[in-house]
Amino acid sequence: MDQSLRNIEKIARSLQTIMAAKFTEMGLKRGQHTYVIFINENPGLSQLDLVQKMNIDKTTVTKALNQLQKQRLIIRQKNRQDQRYMETFPTSRGRAVYEQILSVEQELLETALMGFTERDQMDLKTFLVKIDKNIEKDWVRSRVYFKTGHIEVVPGDDIKALRKDFKPKPGGIYWGYFLKESLIGYIALDEQEGFLNIDELYLEEKHRGHGYDYELLQQVCLKNPQPKRITLYEGDIPMLKIVNLLEFRFSKVIPGEKTHYLFERKN
DSSP, X not given: XXXXXXXXXXXXXXXXXXXXXXXXXXXXXXXHHHHHHHHHHSTTBOHHHHHHHHTOOHXXXXXXXXXXXXXXXXXXXXXXXXXXXXXXXXXHHHHHHHXXXXXXXXXXXXXXXXXXXXHHHHHHHHXXXXXXXXXXXXXXXXXXXXXXXXXEEOOHHHHHHHOTTOOOOTXXXXXXXXXXXXXEEEEEEEEETTEEEEEEEXXXXXXXXXXXXXXXXXXXXXXXXXXXXEEEETTTOOOHHHHHHTTEEEEEEEOSSSOEEEEEEOO
């Protein structure tokens, strides 16, 4: 049996152990070096940017940024054009730690590639990119919950029965999520060619955290067909990571009376 996959797993574990020991000596906790790298190489990132670029949930990112700020490795300040938009920058101490991280990475890389010719190194880079691309779809699929319900367009009156404070919008389109023939949630949106503007996604509290929100948005995207862009309103729907799993990437913040985020489909 080919042992290549096991060898890759062994190498990954070994590198993680070595780096964790070195970063601990620098005063960094587990995983903090990743944030330090992203923020130094992309100064001005928002919390949302980090969620999208690192594939990490918003709660985890918030905790990590708070800790880095306490350690005086980063500072956060409001965007001049939109005071609700917080940007993250490295401090002088954060930049110094970043340089140390780069030195550690370079040292490990030189050790790992000892005896490799220049052509070997180029081939390795090519192979790693191919492997990453090959497994990306399986990685996304592995995080998807099993399909357990179905969706269909529903009238506003049906949603009122689910949520008493619901107020339908003129021309609004509502896709309902049905579990065992019972309506448990919905998504409200405006549809344009190649574009989805999501106003709201709602699930009954007892059904939250089971992946139904992902499934609902996924099925809506399949029926529309395959939008190239999605917009989400800040604070309205906790679906940033869900959109990322649907192979969209954060593009930009669109300020206004109500800030919203634009996502574009990955190529």
